[in-house]
Amino acid sequence: MTRWPLHPPPGEGEALTSWLNRLAEVYGLSVDDLLRHNLAAPGADLPNQQTLDLDPPPWLLPALAERTGTPLDRLRRMTIAGWVPWLLDSLDPEPVPGAAFDTYVRQDSVLLTATERPGRQVPGWRAWLPTDPKRGPLRRACPTCQGTAADGTFGFTLVSQLPLTLSCPQHSCRLEAAFGGLGAFVAWEKPDTRPRPAPAPVVAMDARTHQGLRTGAVPLPRRPVHAGVWLRLLRTLIDELSTPLSALGTGSRRTMKLIWEIAGQPPRAGITGPWRPYEALPWPAQQMLLEAAATALHLIETGEATAHGTLAPLLTPAPRRHVPAGTPPPPRGRDYWQEARDAIEQAVALARHDPAAAHQLLSTLTALTGSETAFHRVRDDLIALGVPAHHLPRTLAEAEGKPNLERPPHVCHFLNKHP
Known part of the structure; x- marks a missing residue:
């Protein structure tokens, strides 16, 4: 293969499908034609378009690296598979049904004690990914980024397609729903879409998520933690926020009501039917749970809410400890x-x-x-x-x-x- 004469570089955090769409536009091709005639080996089966951002076929990324000169490790980070085991433990089938959920969500706790959390069986679960394979990725974007980008340079980020953040890391405004094709922006779902500032707790929570994905570490009040620890803490907190109030003790019930009240949302995001994992909920409910998680983090860090979980100490500053003056050193012997x-x-x-x-x-x-x-x-x-x-x-x-x-x-x- 030879290097393409034109190959705009991928944007910061851009999804693979978004970049492929921009590359195809440069040459007046569709993404399928770009894959079939310029990247795939003769006779190779083209991948399902919905799996490109998840786990592309093994031949695709090396071919792209050769055609564009983009480092292979950067191309991997444009896919979900490139964030294993930070974002999720594995894309492989579970060795034991339900093991993935128990390990990721129930191994630790944040707000609640272990006895207050009912057991869950969620076989075939993968963190942050829709449980229904027919559901496509979220299409959300920042109106400010979209409105100020030069022609052919705007693209969807990988994280904006997951129910993981609510705001733009550059402009601190809400990500808004959009129509899009294969990685391509088409139009806003609401024609009058304008930039809306996100609440401060949401901006703070999302800033940690973006920093973790960018640097691998997240600063917390007690100490920095690995990005994988932060993502599991956040997902555990979301699961706790969906716990029915009737299953909680008096103190935890009071704390849970306070969180939802300050977040301005109904408890459990208004869910009244049987419990479903976060990944199976519609986006409006996921959005409410993310806002409640940001509120909970803020209240715990400011001391307005008390958390009892194993990870809760990470969210509060280390207590000031009195350090005694100590005993004076023994007198030196006479010389x-x-x-x-x-x-x-x-x-x-x-x-x-x-x-x-x-x-x-x-x-x-x-x-x-x-x-x-x-x-x-x-x-x-x-x-x-x-x-x-x-x-x-x-x-x-x-x-x-x-x-x-x-x-x-x-x-x-x-x-x-x-x-």
């Missing part, structure tokens, strides 16, 4: 050698100016000396340290204040000490 050195230095300094001090110093240092040679060695050392020679006795006998007899000084000294 007798240093004290002796300091005393000698002071004595030498005094001897430099005081003859009597010099005489006393030399006498002290030679008190146990019976050798004139040793005496003079000490005397010479003091002179070398700056003590004037005329301050010092000239002999051992003179230092001891004894008469100098006609015998060697050391002998006199010996006899005086040992009569």
Whole structure:
């Protein structure tokens, strides 16, 4: 294969189908023709268009990378399969029916305790993806992004096609419903669609989701967490918000009513029939649950609502802990050698100016000396340290204040000490 001469790069977070549609428009082709004549091997079956954003055939992404020069890992992130195991654990069939739901949603808790959550059996479930295979992806977009984009550059993002966020990360306005073909914007569902600011709790919640998908980490009040932890926390919270009030204790029931009241929505998003997983609900109910989740997160973080789940501590700042002043370090042991050195230095300094001090110093240092040679060695050392020679006795006998007899000084000294 050769590089295409024209290949506009994919946008930030753009879905694969959206980019394929823009590539096909450059050459005046349909997406099917682009796949059949420029990317697929001869005789290869073309993929179902609804599976392109989910898990494209193995030959498609390497062919696109060769034709456009776009790195393969970036192309993978334009599909749901490229976000396994962050967004969902796996696209493969469950090893045990219901295991996927239990692992993703019920392994931890946020608002409620484990005893307040009724058991659920949801076989064949996959996080954030419609349970009905006939349901196509959501078509939502930001009016500001769509209105300001140059011709041929606007596309649907992958995350906007999932019931995961409500607002645009750039303009903080609500994503609005649109008509679209295969990744192509056609028109707004409401002709008078205008940008509408999203509530602050919704913007804050969505900002964390977008940052997690962009960087792999989400900052929370207690500490940063992996994007996979954040997405599971959010999905767990949504499941708790759909719990019937009759199944809750008094405190949790009061908290749940407060959340729905501040969110401006009816409890359980107005659902009165049998429980269904979030992925099986219509978009209006999903939207209400997302708004309630954003409200719950805000109330927990501000301390206006108390959460009892295993993940709840992540949403509150770490408590301030009193740190005692501690015990003072033990006193240092006396350094007798240093004290002796300091005393000698002071004595030498005094001897430099005081003859009597010099005489006393030399006498002290030679008190146990019976050798004139040793005496003079000490005397010479003091002179070398700056003590004037005329301050010092000239002999051992003179230092001891004894008469100098006609015998060697050391002998006199010996006899005086040992009569």
